[in-house]
Amino acid sequence: MPHSTATLFNPVNAGDLHLANRIVMAPLTRNRAPDAVPNALMAEYYSQRASAGLIISEATAICQQGQGYADVPGLYGEEQVEAWKLVTKSVHAAGGKIVCQLWHVGRVSHTSLQPGNAAPVAPSAITAKTKTVLIKDGVPVFEDTSEPRALQAYELPDIVHTFAAAARNAVQTAGFDGVEIHAANGYLIDQFLKSGSNQRRDDFGGSIENRARFLLEVVRAVTDAVGAGVVGIRLSPVTPANDAFDPDPQPLFDYVVRELAAFRLAYVHIIEGATGGARELPDRPFDYTGLRRAYRAAGGQGAWMVNNGMDKTLAEQAVREGADLVAFGRAFIANPDLVERLRHGSALNEGDRSTYYGGGAKGYTDYPTLGKH
Ligand code: 8OZ
Numbered sequence: 336m337p338h339s340t341a342t343l344f345n346p347v348n349a350g351d352l353h354l355a356n357r358i359v360m361a362p363l364t365r366n367r368a369p370d371a372v373p374n375a376l377m378a379e380y381y382s383q384r385a386s387a388g389l390i391i392s393e394a395t396a397i398c399q400q401g402q403g404y405a406d407v408p409g410l411y412g413e414e415q416v417e418a419w420k421l422v423t424k425s426v427h428a429a430g431g432k433i434v435c436q437l438w439h440v441g442r443v444s445h446t447s448l449q450p451g452n453a454a455p456v457a458p459s460a461i462t463a464k465t466k467t468v469l470i471k472d473g474v475p476v477f478e479d480t481s482e483p484r485a486l487q488a489y490e491l492p493d494i495v496h497t498f499a500a501a502a503r504n505a506v507q508t509a510g511f512d513g514v515e516i517h518a519a520n521g522y523l524i525d526q527f528l529k530s531g532s533n534q535r536r537d538d539f540g541g542s543i544e545n546r547a548r549f550l551l552e553v554v555r556a557v558t559d560a561v562g563a564g565v566v567g568i569r570l571s572p573v574t575p576a577n578d579a580f581d582p583d584p585q586p587l588f589d590y591v592v593r594e595l596a597a598f599r600l601a602y603v604h605i606i607e608g609a610t611g612g613a614r615e616l617p618d619r620p621f622d623y624t625g626l627r628r629a630y631r632a633a634g635g636q637g638a639w640m641v642n643n644g645m646d647k648t649l650a651e652q653a654v655r656e657g658a659d660l661v662a663f664g665r666a667f668i669a670n671p672d673l674v675e676r677l678r679h680g681s682a683l684n685e686g687d688r689s690t691y692y693g694g695g696a697k698g699y700t701d702y703p704t705l706g707k708h
């Protein structure tokens with residue numbers, strides 16, 4: 336592939352998505368959707384960032400059972416789907432593109448967020464050693480996740496269909512340009528992939544093929560629903576986020592991307608290292624170049640998107656070395672005009688961590704653009 340002359344600022348195609356540049360706004364959970372319904376403030380936030388080649392929405396629950404945190408949005412009720420139109424219209428009016436990240440948290444939830452206060456669901460009844468964020472008396476509080484119950488095999492097709500229904504809601508009704516399947520960060524699909532959270536003895540556990548089966552069924556259903564050319568997927572081979580662990584991730588993820596090659600997806604999005612943390616983990620080595628080569632060797636033609644702790648130097652290096660797209664997370668929180676700042680080599684605003692999760696406009700829509708300090 337002729338990557339050597341590409342820069343971050345060249346247009347690029349990702350499947351059927353025609354992007355103005357290679358700089359992507361990564362999905363960022365911001366907990367500003369009370370009752371799981373998007374709103375005008377979110378529309379303003381996203382449209383401020385529309386100069387990204389592509390915006391990936393914050394993780395969005397495909398059903399109430401798929402929800403694990405206070406005030407994150409959904410895409411299953413009519414009110415939610417209608418409200419997302421505010422966001423997609425304002426991003427499009429500002430010249431941007433936006434896909435919706437489809438999310439089922441699996442065991443990373445709390446009974447108080449689940450339908451009927453039931454136990455969260457998971458491949459196996461193993462509690463994640465992680466916290467979720469609830470809001471009590473208007474204040475975010477971290478709470479241990481609840482013990483999950485193991486899904487019965489007969490329940491899985493329903494969840495697969497729910498992913499597809501949410502994809503249809505996103506593309507056919509809410510006006511998104513596509514969807515990203517959230518298969519990363521220790522949520523439901525990743526829980527099936529990794530043996531630390533999957534001890535099933537049926538067709539969905541045990542061998543690599545079996546642990547990847549749920550992911551591939553979701554990909555099949557979502558691509559059938561909206562067309563593979565507008566579907567991406569996010570993977571995190573070694574992240575410890577949300578207690579995710581697999582003792583042998585390389586053959587697992589090499590298999591997954593080889594299987595994905597046949598689907599003609601828009602893109603494959605890889606979190607390198609620990610989500611929001613170190614890019615290299617001494618106790619969890621992983622060959623990302625080998626992963627990309629496995630995908631290409633199997634005929635995969637989707638755009639290859641890399642993410643985690645990127646700056647301009649790292650991003651340019653990634654593109655030189657064969658990445659097609661580079662996703663920036665925290666840098667986009669604090670820099671709505673990140674593309675322009677990278678283009679000019681300008682300094683970046685620092686993000687305020689205390690306003691990352693929950694709250695209102697402060698630390699959300701009030702970061703200054705260049706020339707407006
Ligand atoms: C931070 C806080 C809550 C959720 C992820 C959706 O890690 C998330 C998330 C991040 O993918």
